[in-house]
Every structure is written in C-alpha cells, then in structure tokens.
Amino acid sequence: MSEDSKTPSVILENVSKWYGQVMGINDISLAIEGGVTGVLGPNGAGKSTLFKLLMGRIKPSQGSVKLFGIDPWSDTSPYRRIGYVSESERLYDWMTAQDFVSTLARLHGMTREEANARAEHVLDFVGLHDVRHKEIGKYSKGMRQRVKIAHALVHDPDLIILDEPLHGCDPIARTSIMNVIRELGRQGKTVLVSSHILEEIERITEQIVILHNGRLLALGNLYAIRDLLDKHPHRIMITTNEPRKLASAFISEEPVYGVRFPEDGKLEIQTNDLSAAHSVLPRVIVNSKVSVSRIDNPDDNLESLLGYLIGGA
Amino acid sequence: MSDEQINLDGGQTRMEAAYGSDDGDNDSSAIVAKKEASLGAIFEQNYRPWDGNLGPRWVRNYAIFRHHVFGLFTSKGHRHYNPFVRLTILVIFIGAISPIAMLFFSSLFGAGPDSFIDKMWGINRSNLWGQVLGYFPRNLCYWPLLTALVVGGMISDDRRNGTSAIYFSRPVTRVDYTLMKYLSVAVVLGFVIVFSYMAYYTLAIVFKGEGWGFLIDTLPMFLSGLLCSLLLVITYTSIGLALSSISQSRFFSAIAFLSIIYGTKLVALLIDLQFETSILYILSPYDCLAHLGQWLLGLELNYSHSLSLSVVSLIMMNVISIMILISRVSSLEVTRE
Numbered sequence: 075m076s077e078d079s080k081t082p083s084v085i086l087e088n089v090s091k092w093y094g095q096v097m098g099i100n101d102i103s104l105a106i107e108g109g110v111t112g113v114l115g116p117n118g119a120g121k122s123t124l125f126k127l128l129m130g131r132i133k134p135s136q137g138s139v140k141l142f143g144i145d146p147w148s149d150t151s152p153y154r155r156i157g158y159v160s161e162s163e164r165l166y167d168w169m170t171a172q173d174f175v176s177t178l179a180r181l182h183g184m185t186r187e188e189a190n191a192r193a194e195h196v197l198d199f200v201g202l203h204d205v206r207h208k209e210i211g212k213y214s215k216g217m218r219q220r221v222k223i224a225h226a227l228v229h230d231p232d233l234i235i236l237d238e239p240l241h242g243c244d245p246i247a248r249t250s251i252m253n254v255i256r257e258l259g260r261q262g263k264t265v266l267v268s269s270h271i272l273e274e275i276e277r278i279t280e281q282i283v284i285l286h287n288g289r290l291l292a293l294g295n296l297y298a299i300r301d302l303l304d305k306h307p308h309r310i311m312i313t314t315n316e317p318r319k320l321a322s323a324f325i326s327e328e329p330v331y332g333v334r335f336p337e338d339g340k341l342e343i344q345t346n347d348l349s350a351a352h353s354v355l356p357r358v359i360v361n362s363k364v365s366v367s368r369i370d371n372p373d374d375n376l377e378s379l380l381g382y383l384i385g386g387a
Numbered sequence: 388m389s390d391e392q393i394n395l396d397g398g399q400t401r402m403e404a405a406y407g408s409d410d411g412d413n414d415s416s417a418i419v420a421k422k423e424a425s426l427g428a429i430f431e432q433n434y435r436p437w438d439g440n441l442g443p444r445w446v447r448n449y450a451i452f453r454h455h456v457f458g459l460f461t462s463k464g465h466r467h468y469n470p471f472v473r474l475t476i477l478v479i480f481i482g483a484i485s486p487i488a489m490l491f492f493s494s495l496f497g498a499g500p501d502s503f504i505d506k507m508w509g510i511n512r513s514n515l516w517g518q519v520l521g522y523f524p525r526n527l528c529y530w531p532l533l534t535a536l537v538v539g540g541m542i543s544d545d546r547r548n549g550t551s552a553i554y555f556s557r558p559v560t561r562v563d564y565t566l567m568k569y570l571s572v573a574v575v576l577g578f579v580i581v582f583s584y585m586a587y588y589t590l591a592i593v594f595k596g597e598g599w600g601f602l603i604d605t606l607p608m609f610l611s612g613l614l615c616s617l618l619l620v621i622t623y624t625s626i627g628l629a630l631s632s633i634s635q636s637r638f639f640s641a642i643a644f645l646s647i648i649y650g651t652k653l654v655a656l657l658i659d660l661q662f663e664t665s666i667l668y669i670l671s672p673y674d675c676l677a678h679l680g681q682w683l684l685g686l687e688l689n690y691s692h693s694l695s696l697s698v699v700s701l702i703m704m705n706v707i708s709i710m711i712l713i714s715r716v717s718s719l720e721v722t723r724e
Contacts, residue, residue: 153559158556
C-alpha cells in the first residue's frame with residue numbers, strides 16, 4: 075500500500091477560525107476517510123466554515139487542514155481529486171447540461187472526446203441523460219442540484235464535498251440525490267455531505283460529524299454515539315390498552331430501569347441498553363397477555379441525538 | 388378469456404387488461420398489452436469510475452482561454468456574449484480594416500504616390516500612427532467601445548454570480564485564472580487592433596506592388612506602430628480588467644472604463660485650452676500612448692510636456708491596474724476575511 079493511500083482524505087488538526095471577534099471553528103481535530111459522512115449542526119454551527127477551509131476559501135487562524143496530505147490553501151493540486159458542490163454556486167444558465175459539464179471537465183485537462191463521454195456518463199448517473207441537451211436555465215431546482223453533482227463527479231474525484239445538496243429540492247429530487255450519494259459511498263468514495271434535514275442524513279449514512287457553536291460535538295457512528303450518552307436513557311414507547319399491567323411486567327426486567335405513562339394508552343420504558351431491552355420485549359408482552367398496537371424508539375434518531383448533544387432537548 | 392390472452396407472467400394485472408380492451412362489441416376477449424410494454428421504469432444508478440489521465444496545467448489553462456475567446460464565435464460550450472456585442476465587435480473590426488478597401492481601390496485606379504487616396508490611406512508615418520492611435524474614429528469610438536464590451540463582464544460576472552467558485556474548486560490557481568482572463572481579453576483586442584494594423588500594412592504593400600526597398604524603408608515605422616498597438620492593448624486590458632474585478636456589474640465596469648478614457652481626455656483638453664498646458668494629459672491613458680507613439684514614429688509631438696512623464700504615467704497606470712486586479716482576484720470567493 076502506498077503512503078498516499080494510507081493518508082486519510084481529510085485531516086484537520088486543532089483547526090480554529092476567527093472572524094474578528096466571532097468564532098467560526100474552535101479547535102477541531104478530525105480525520106475522515108471512505109464512505110459517506112454527514113456534517114450536521116444548527117445554523118452558525120460552523121459547517122460552511124469547515125467546507126470553506128477544506129476548499130481553500132479561507133485560511134485557518136490556527137491549526138492545519140490537509141486534503142490527501144496537502145494544505146489546500148497553498149496548493150491547488152488536491153482539487154484534481156476533489157469534487158465540490160457549493161450551496162450557493164450559480165451555473166451557466168445559457169449552457170446545456172452536457173456543454174456545461176464537459177466544459178468543466180476540460181478545466182481538469184480532459185480532451186474534448188473524453189470530456190463529452192464523461193459528461194454524458196455522469197449526467198446519466200444523476201438521471202439527467204434525457205434532458206442533457208436542454209439549457210440549464212430551464213431546469214428545476216432539483217435538476218440544477220443534480221447538474222452540480224454531475225460537474226463535481228466528472229473527473230471521478232476521490233473526495234466529494236456536498237454543501238446542502240438537498241436544499242430546495244422536491245421529494246423526488248431528494249430521493250434521487252440521496253440515492254446518488256449512497257451509491258458514491260458504496261463505490262468507496264469519501265463523501266462529506268451537510269444538511270439541515272436530519273432525517274435525510276439518517277437515510278444516507280450513519281457516519282456523522284456534529285458541530286455546534288464552532289466546536290466538534292461528536293464524530294462517528296450515529297448509534298454508537300447515542301449509546302455513549304449515558305445520562306440520556308433510551309426510550310421505548312409502547313402503545314397499549316393496558317399500560318399499567320404491561321409496566322408491572324417490565325419493571326422487574328434487568329435492562330429496564332424506569333417506566334412512565336406520558337399519556338393515556340402509552341407506556342414509556344427507560345433503559346440504558348436498548349438492544350437488551352428489545353430482546354426481552356416480545357417475551358414480556360406475550361407473557362403479560364396485553365394487546366400492543368405500536369412500538370417506537372422515539373429518541374433513537376439523529377434529531378434526538380442532536381438535541382441531547384447541544385442541550386436543546 | 389384464456390390465460391394466453393391475459394399473460395400474467397408479463398406483469399399485467401386483470402385490471403390493466405380490462406383498461407386495454409375495446410368496447411367489447413366485436414370481441415369478448417380483452418386486448419392485452421404486449422409482454423415487453425413498459426408501465427414504469429427503475430433507473431439504475433451505475434457509477435463508472437474514470438481511469439484516464441487528467442491533463443497538465445497548460446491544458447487546463449487553455450480550456451479557460453478558449454472558453455472566453457471562442458465564445459465570440461459560438462456560445463455552445465463557451466462564454467456567452469450577447470449577439471449585439473458580437474455584432475458591434477464585427478462592425479468595429481470592419482471599420483478598423485476599412486483603409487484596406489481604400490488601398491485596394493487606389494491600386495485599381497492606379498493612383499500615384501501623391502494622390503489623395505495615397506496621402507489619406509497609404510503607408511506613411513502619420514497613417515501608421517493613425518491606424519492605431521488616431522483619435523477619430525479609432526480612439527474616440529472603436530477601441531474604447533471594443534474594450535468596454537469585452538472586459539465588461541469578464542470578472543464582474545463571476546463576482547456577481549459566484550461562478551469563480553467553478554474555477555477555484557478545481558486545480559486552477561488564481562494566477563492561472565487571472566492570466567487566462569487577461570490573455571483572453573488581450574487576444575480579442577489584439578485581433579481587432581493589432582491584426583487590423585498588420586493586415587493594413589501587409590496588404591498595402593501587396594496592393595501597391597511595393598518592393599523590398601519600400602519594405603526596408605517602412606519596416607522600422609511599422610514595428611514602432613506595432614509596439615504602440617501592443618502597448619495600447621496591454622494598457623486598455625489592464626485598466627478594463629481592473630475595473631471588471633472591482634465591480635459586480637458589467638455595466639459599471641464598461642461605463643467606468645469609458646469614463647476614464649473620455650473623462651481624463653476631456654479634462655486635460657479643457658485645461659489645455661484654458662491654461663495652455665498639456666501636463667494633465669498624463670492622466671489620460673490614450674494621450675500617454677499617443678505621445679509615446681508620436682515619438683516612436685518620429686512625428687512632431689503635439690504635447691508640450693516631457694515624454695518621460697507620459698511614459699512614467701503609462702507604466703504607473705498599468706502597474707496600479709494590475710495590482711488592483713491581483714488584489715481583487717485574491718479575495719474572490721474568499722469570504723469574510
């Protein structure tokens with residue numbers, strides 16, 4: 075294995091960025107390699123600052139940013155291996171998607187034939203093959219987002235950075251773009267994707283980076299991070315016609331350390347070991363002979379995790 | 388109705404078969420869509436890696452250059468120039484080469500060296516200077532308008548639309564970006580100004596059937612004029628691109644360029660008329676070039692101030708313009724710094 079292949083695509087070491095008195099990013103260190111990683115956080119968390127640092131748009135006030143082991147501020151060579159979709163970037167509306175993507179392919183040094191063939195392939199990949207000869211100005215928002223993804227993929231990058239790629243898209247376009255992102259992750263590309271829409275990040279990946287007020291709150295697998303939050307027990311919500319009877323059956327089980335009745339017909343079980351609680355669940359329900367109509371894990375999702383981490387829930 | 392008539396293996400339901408039937412008057416059986424008919428489609432997202440080699444720096448830079456220059460001829464895959472802009476550039480180019488037509492007529496009529504046509508359009512010091520630096524119509528109408536139209540949106544469009552991010556998220560340095568924009572403008576201006584000058588000189592020799600002696604006599608003058616035309620292209624490109632880089636509007640950069648060229652000239656002219664001093668012409672890019680051109684071509688100088696002041700002013704204009712250009716491009720897409 076070469077030295078280059080051992081180096082993670084993205085390395086940030088003690089990176090801070092101040093805008094005057096305002097802290098954009100505060101002492102962040104992380105390394106990302108392979109698969110899809112969701113970058114999450116509320117507005118002002120530092121997601122855009124992080125991407126601008128990665129794209130060499132701003133220089134870190136402190137620390138170092140490395141893409142494939144190279145500082146992108148002083149050397150543009152990593153961009154040969156990076157595809158970037160900006161949130162706000164405008165496109166050349168007078169061009170057709172085919173012309174636009176092939177023109178940008180030539181900015182990477184492809185020949186005309188290579189650029190045209192590659193543009194056709196990536197437009198096909200994002201589902202725009204049939205309309206590739208239509209002017210971009212006539213495209214819907216979702217189609218424009220897909221053109222952005224196509225132009226970011228045209229040179230077959232190893233690292234793809236997508237800043238709010240689902241922003242403003244209709245549900246069909248979102249589904250299509252999410253499929254594209256998942257497929258890129260399956261291909262072994264390193265994909266960094268930011269979004270405010272937590273459910274959609276959940277549908278794309280379990281690997282997340284959570285930022286808040288410029289600080290790195292969490293990094294890793296969504297469920298592994300959730301398990302680390304001991305002070306916030308997991309909750310299992312059971313809808314039943316006899317919640318008190320079911321509660322008395324559950325309370326003696328080891329993984330369960332508390333029960334609540336948040337509203338009529340509902341039982342909330344509190345546990346620190348979600349999988350163990352789920353393993354005893356069927357037996358207890360059957361033995362208690364209570365009718366259960368629904369079982370939920372209301373806080374086993376990204377939104378709850380984000381809430382716990384930033385103290386909003 | 389038999390199973391062959393409704394082929395369930397083909398994915399057709401009985402309801403769909405019923406929808407496919409006619410009114411039933413002639414035939415009691417349903418007409419079933421063919422087995423291969425499609426009622427929907429699932430798109431496979433099959434990403435195919437690319438294993439080619441990306442080209443070197445000069446190939447990428449050439450892509451930027453051709454994007455801007457070829458856009459004058461076709462917008463397909465290139466920068467968009469308004470058809471009116473293209474038409475105006477064509478008219479200016481035709482205007483710039485119009486003396487060639489007069490020389491052609493002169494050669495047809497066999498006009499002598501002292502004829503009116505030859506004095507007006509033949510090869511001599513004044514006409515070589517005038518082909519590049521003559522005030523009317525070239526420096527009053529043609530060259531400033533041409534520059535304003537070409538540089539107008541060259542960087543300001545990127546600034547307004549954020550399309551410079553398209554370049555800077557690729558292995559294109561800001562130096563490459565600036566150089567290629569500069570070269571693109573200079574080549575378009577050069578094609579109209581320098582090429583028309585060279586064509587004028589070359590075709591004058593051809594049409595008049597001049598020999599080597601004439602060529603040797605006039606070549607130094609021609610080269611002086613050529614140097615003037617290159618300096619004019621460089622100066623106008625520098626000023627125009629600097630203005631384009633500080634604005635987000637192609638109109639502002641175009642009108643600001645015209646204001647600088649015409650405004651400085653007008654102010655200097657008024658001061659000259661009122662106080663009989665030409666010193667303020669050092670503020671006018673055109674007059675600095677005209678002054679230098681007169682000296683290079685051995686013409687009588689129209690300006691009372693020292694030539695060195697015009698040369699220094701010209702250098703300063705270019706240096707300041709390029710510094711502004713570099714500074715503004717350095718800050719492009721670099722946010723809140």
